[in-house]
Amino acid sequence: MRLEFINRIRENDVLGKSIFTPQGQILLKCGIKLNNIYINKLRELGVSYIYVEDERFEDVDVEDEKLTQLKQLTMKNMSGMVTNLYNCDANKLKKSLDVVKELINYIINMGDVNKSLLDIQTYDNYTFLHCIDTCIMASFLGITSGFCVNELEELGIGAMLHDVGKTQVPIKVLNKKTKLTDEEFAEIKKHPLYGAEILKKIFSIPDSVIKVVEQHHERVDGNGYPYGLTSKQITKFSKLVCICNVYDAVSNDRCYREKFGLNDAYELILSGSDTSFDRECVLNFKNTFAIYPLGCHVKLSNNEDGYIIRQNRGFPDRPVLRVFNEKDYNKGQFHEIDLLDNTKIVISGTIE
Template sequence: MRLECIDNVREMEVLGKSILSDDGQILLKSGVVLTDRYLKKLKTLGVYYIYVEDERLEDVKVEDTELTELKQCAIKSLSRVAKNVSLNGEREVKDSIEKVKSLVEYILDNKDVDKSLNDIKTYDNYTYVHCLDTSIMATFLAASLNINKDKIKELATGAVLHDVGKTKISNKIINKTGKLTEEEFKEIRKHPIYGRDILEKKFYMSDIILKTVSEHHERVDGKGYPYGLKGNNISKYGRIVAICDVYDAVSSDRCYRRRFSPSEAYELILAGSGNAFDEDMIMKFRNTFSVYPLGAKIRLSNGIEGYVSGQNKGYPDRPIIRVFDDYNKSSYKEIDLLKCTNVTVKGLS
């Protein structure tokens, strides 16, 4: 399976990974033949990259049917929460929490980061998929920090609800494409407080969830918001989600900007080590997440192009690359960048 820029996908190729809608339904199911109509529709939804089946990379698998079903359930419940949170929808919120905990349980039992992340975000489903991916990243990062399973479930719940406070802010501000006014920016910066208030007063959430929601924009140098907390005065849960929230956000296309490249997003996080983000957690981040997803086509410094077929744990920017013979597509060689130290990745191809 390969990850391909949608402009390079040809008609009659086959979708390799399902795309979810904003209410948890399958917008396009893996295995569907991509017609011109489907491709045009995906472009109008703001989709720039999709997974397509490729017999040359049939051993590179990123779709997990059971995981997709769990994500569907979580997104459906998140959609209901967003619509009912201001109406004291206690049942919907509790249902969402149970769905998230089931998802976390599955992820912790399987621990396959390559299949768990890199879901396709559209303009419509961005909010829910972003919250879910942030939660999944936080789960993996917390596991690498040896946090116990019960606390990870609480953290993951807080992560998936981290932006619930935005339901108290006007959509005109949330969806504004131009520069925010000073007053609008002040209002946006209140959403962690709004979120904590909603969850504490209406739904009696745990302290871990409340800290995760209220502190996900705090920074270890004290330059975050809403409280300007510094260092260890920020809970470890807030520090974990701060990293995951930023990384997933900048890796996604938004109505007001294009996504960062994988290397740019990674460098942004690493550059924040010790100032914006917890230094020890960034070291764990490096050992947990890879820069380039499986199936992505990349260009090397020696001019060679190939597809990511494997990862080297602890070396996020040194994957294993599969390079095909131009004259015989079934013939290929593997380049392990951990062993070829004189070659670097220049970027996506």
């Protein structure tokens, strides 16, 4: 299948990957034939791009049904998890965390990073879904970092719970569309402390998880919050979740700003090496995640355009593309370009 921006979708295109509501429910199921009513409604809801079926890209598989089911189950479980934390109900909380562990263990044993990170949701997708996506990213990054299963579970749970302290911040501050006052920003900066306080009441929560919640906004150069810790004072899990939190946050629309472009979001992480982010974590990030997802329609510096069909591990900006000449576009005739072998050609941007 191929990935196209919403303005390039036409009537009778067939949806290739299901679209979800902010609550994790299916809004439009894959396989449905799109019409202008659906397309315009998706545009109104803030959906920027969607996958569509295309027989020329049958080999580009981006769907993982089991992972989708686990994400939906985790989404439905999130509000109960928070309630159990507040009520200090260790037994019910364990059941909630078992759902998270099932998701993490699926990623460990079966996960494909290229099928895991680009679900299409409507505009208001930030709260619980951000925590789930941060957990998934952290799990993949933890695998690259060589963590064992127990470490990956604690890392993933810490990532899932990293923003739990925001439940203590007034909603009008969290959702404010204009610039925060100094007092409001100071309140926002307390959410790691609020989260740690909540978790410390549950004796079964490991200290490594609490540290992630407390330190996920710390920066290795000491310019983070709430404590201004430097590299040696920040735990390895916290350094890793910090990167995943920032990348997922800037890759999604917020009430006060639009999301970053794919390349800009990625460059933000790479450029932060040794200042905001730990150098080794950034290197592992580069070796784990690609800039442009499978099926993405991009423009090349040689004035051709094509679709990404494979990634080259460790070279996030040098994938393999399938390129159709304009006259042969509907004939299924194409050639492929591996940017790892064609170093004079670069991706200049996405086709919108």
